[in-house]
Amino acid sequence: MCGIIGYVGNKNAMPILVNSLKKLDYRGYDSAGISTLEDELYTFKDEGEIRVLEKSIPDMPGTLGIGHTRWATHGGVCKENAHPQLSGSGKIAVVHNGIIANFGTLRENLKEDGYTFKSETDTEVVAHLVEKYYKGDLEEATRRALKDIEGSYALAVMCKDEKNRIVAARKGSPLILGIGENENFATSDISAIIEHTNKVFFLDDGEIASITNDGMCITDLDGITIEKEVSIIDWTYKDVEKAGYAHYMLKEIHEQPRVVHQAVLGRISEVDASVKFEELDGFKPFFSSLEEISIVACGTSYYAGMYGKYVIESMAETQVKVELATEYSQYIPIIFNNIEKKLMIAITQSGETADTLVAIKRAKNVGTKILVISNSPGSTASRLADWTILCKSGPEIGVAATKTFTSQLTVLYLIALYLGQLKKTIGAHHASELIKKLKSIPQAIQNVLDQSDEIKRCASGIKGISSMFFIGRKNNYPIALEGALKLKEISYIHAEGFSAGELKHGPFALLTEKTPVVALCNRCNSYEKMLSSIVEIKARNAPVIAVADADDNEIKKYVDKVLKVPPASVDLSPMLNTIVCQLFAYHVADYNGCPIDKPRNLAKSVTVE
Ligand code: M6R
Numbered sequence: 001m002c003g004i005i006g007y008v009g010n011k012n013a014m015p016i017l018v019n020s021l022k023k024l025d026y027r028g029y030d031s032a033g034i035s036t037l038e039d040e041l042y043t044f045k046d047e048g049e050i051r052v053l054e055k056s057i058p059d060m061p062g063t064l065g066i067g068h069t070r071w072a073t074h075g076g077v078c079k080e081n082a083h084p085q086l087s088g089s090g091k092i093a094v095v096h097n098g099i100i101a102n103f104g105t106l107r108e109n110l111k112e113d114g115y116t117f118k119s120e121t122d123t124e125v126v127a128h129l130v131e132k133y134y135k136g137d138l139e140e141a142t143r144r145a146l147k148d149i150e151g152s153y154a155l156a157v158m159c160k161d162e163k164n165r166i167v168a169a170r171k172g173s174p175l176i177l178g179i180g181e182n183e184n185f186a187t188s189d190i191s192a193i194i195e196h197t198n199k200v201f202f203l204d205d206g207e208i209a210s211i212t213n214d215g216m217c218i219t220d221l222d223g224i225t226i227e228k229e230v231s232i233i234d235w236t237y238k239d240v241e242k243a244g245y246a247h248y249m250l251k252e253i254h255e256q257p258r259v260v261h262q263a264v265l266g267r268i269s270e271v272d273a274s275v276k277f278e279e280l281d282g283f284k285p286f287f288s289s290l291e292e293i294s295i296v297a298c299g300t301s302y303y304a305g306m307y308g309k310y311v312i313e314s315m316a317e318t319q320v321k322v323e324l325a326t327e328y329s330q331y332i333p334i335i336f337n338n339i340e341k342k343l344m345i346a347i348t349q350s351g352e353t354a355d356t357l358v359a360i361k362r363a364k365n366v367g368t369k370i371l372v373i374s375n376s377p378g379s380t381a382s383r384l385a386d387w388t389i390l391c392k393s394g395p396e397i398g399v400a401a402t403k404t405f406t407s408q409l410t411v412l413y414l415i416a417l418y419l420g421q422l423k424k425t426i427g428a429h430h431a432s433e434l435i436k437k438l439k440s441i442p443q444a445i446q447n448v449l450d451q452s453d454e455i456k457r458c459a460s461g462i463k464g465i466s467s468m469f470f471i472g473r474k475n476n477y478p479i480a481l482e483g484a485l486k487l488k489e490i491s492y493i494h495a496e497g498f499s500a501g502e503l504k505h506g507p508f509a510l511l512t513e514k515t516p517v518v519a520l521c522n523r524c525n526s527y528e529k530m531l532s533s534i535v536e537i538k539a540r541n542a543p544v545i546a547v548a549d550a551d552d553n554e555i556k557k558y559v560d561k562v563l564k565v566p567p568a569s570v571d572l573s574p575m576l577n578t579i580v581c582q583l584f585a586y587h588v589a590d591y592n593g594c595p596i597d598k599p600r601n602l603a604k605s606v607t608v609e
Helices: 013-027 050-056 103-112 123-133 138-148 248-254 256-264 284-288 299-316 354-365 380-384 403-422 428-439 441-449 452-460 474-491 500-505 527-539 573-591
Strands: 003-008 031-037 041-047 064-070 092-100 151-159 166-171 176-179 184-187 199-202 207-212 215-220 292-297 319-324 342-348 369-374 387-390 468-472 495-499 517-520 544-549 561-565
Touching: 003 013, 003 092, 003 151, 003 166, 003 207, 013 031, 013 050, 013 064, 013 184, 031 050, 031 092, 041 050, 064 092, 064 151, 092 123, 103 123, 123 138, 123 151, 138 151, 138 166, 138 207, 176 215, 184 207, 248 256, 248 573, 256 403, 256 441, 284 403, 292 299, 292 354, 299 319, 299 342, 299 403, 299 474, 342 354, 342 403, 354 369, 354 380, 369 380, 369 403, 403 428, 403 573, 428 441, 441 561, 441 573, 452 561, 452 573, 468 474, 468 500, 468 527, 474 495, 474 517, 474 573, 495 500, 500 527, 517 527, 517 573, 527 544, 544 573, 561 573
Parallel strands: 292 319, 292 342, 342 369, 369 387, 468 495, 468 517, 517 544, 544 561
Antiparallel strands: 003 064, 003 184, 031 041, 031 064, 092 151, 151 166, 166 207, 176 184, 176 199, 207 215
C-alpha cells in the first residue's frame, strides 16, 4: 500500500511532488514526506495526510526529488517511520512501497557493520545498504543492494552526490515511469502523473530504471539493457479531479452511466448483435470448449465474481466456482486434470491486490489459463495474465469501490453472453434481447441518480442504530453483501449482507427496532420469497427499507420505506440496486461526518498479503 513518486526535470520539484502525493494518498495516508536535492539533500516529513504536510512544508529547492505517502506496515505512525528514509550519513534517500521480508537479518548485519537505525521501518535497511555499496554510481549501488533484499518493493532512490538522477526499481509492487518533456517521473499509479504525461513505461519485476530529465535507461539486475514499449494511457487530468463534487466517491457514483456505456462500447457488433472482445481474438476454440471457470477476487471484486457466477452459469451453462483470493492462495487445492478446459478469471480493480496475485501465480504455475478483469492498464495482474479485459472506468480515487464495481458487473455480463454465444447456449434472438436490455442500463442508472435526494432523505433517518442488514436473493445476494460492505467501510456502522433466506438461520436473533434491513426486492428476482422474508422481519419489529421496481405499487404495504429503481431483468437489476446502496452508504457516512474518500485503516489497493 503506500504511494511513491519521483521527479527529475527542470521545474521546482517540491510542488509537483506534493501535488502527485495528493493523488496517491488513497494508497495510504497516515504520514507523508518528501526529499529534494539541490546543493544539499532536503527532507521534510510529517504525520497525517498529505494535506497536513502541505500546510507545514517549507520551501524546498531542487529540480529532482522523491515523495511518499504511507500506510504503516513496519513500525507505528510517526515522523521517524515516515519516508523518505535516509542512510546514516544522510547521503541516500529512499521511498518504498512493499515489504522487505528479510529486513530483520539485514538490520542485524548492518548494525554489526556499524550502521545505526533511527526508525522501525524495513525501508531504512535499503537506505543503509545503498550507502554501503555506493562507490560513485547510484544505479550500481541500488542494483547491488537489491541482490541482498528479499520481499516486495517499488523503490525510488536518490543520492546527494548525483544531482540529476533518481533510480527506481520494482519487484512485486507497481511502478510506472512517466515520460515528459524535459522531465520524467516514477510513480505507483498513473493518476499521480497524468496531468504531466500520458506516455509511460510499465516496469516489470526485477527491472531498474536510471531516470534523468532527458531520458531513462532500464536494465535488469545484471545490468543488461531492456527495451520497452511506450504505452499511451487514455486518461486525462480531469479524471483525477473532484470536478465540484464534495467527494471523489460521489463523483465516481455519478459517473456510472458513462462508465457502463464505456465498458460496453466497441464490444458489441451492430451487424449481428454479438459480443466481441478484441482481447480474446484468435482464442475462440479455447473459450468455446471451456468446462469450468474459477473466479478469484477480494472484497468488492469478489462480490462482482459472485454475480459473474450467476450470469455465466445461466447464459453459458458452464460451471463456475468463486473463491476469495485470500483463501484460494492458502487452502484451495488446484485440480490438475483437464486443465486445458479450465479458466481462471481474476477480478481486480487495481490489478495489484497481493492476495489475488498470489492466486493467479498459483494457478498459472499448474498451467491454468488466466483472464484478468481490471481497471488498471499495465497492472501486475494483467502482466501475469493470458488475457486482460479492461473495465475502462477511468481512475477510481475513492477508497470505496463504486464505478469499478458496476463496470466489473457489465464486463461479466458481456463475458457470459460471449461464452453463451460461443457455446450456442444462447440463440441469436435471445442474445439481441439481452444486449438491448444492457444498452438501456446507463439511462436506468441515470434515473436512479436522479432520485439522489430521496435516498439522501432515507439515509438521514439512520440514527442511533446498532447494526444494519442488507438482504437479497440470487443475483442480488452479492449486491446485498456489497451494500453492507459499502456502508461499513465508509460510515463505520456495523452492517451485514445476507441471502434473504438465511436470516432465519441465525441472524434473526439480532433483529430489533434498531436494526434496519435494506431488502433488494425487484419483481424479477424471487419476489414472493423476498416478501415472505420481509414479513418475517417486520414481525420482529425491524424497520425495512425496500429497493423495489418503480411500478411496484404493492411493496409499500409491507415495508417502512421504498426506494425505487426502474424495472430491469434479473441479470441487470443488480446494477441499479448497487447505485441505491452506494448513495445510501455515502449519505449515511456524510451525515456522520466520516472521511468518505479515505476511511480509517483502509487503503485503495492492498498490496500486502
Ligand atoms: O483492486 P481490487 O479490486 O483487487 O481490490 C479488492 C478489494 O481490496 C477492494 O474491492 C475493496 O474491498 C474495496 N475498497 C471495497 O470498496
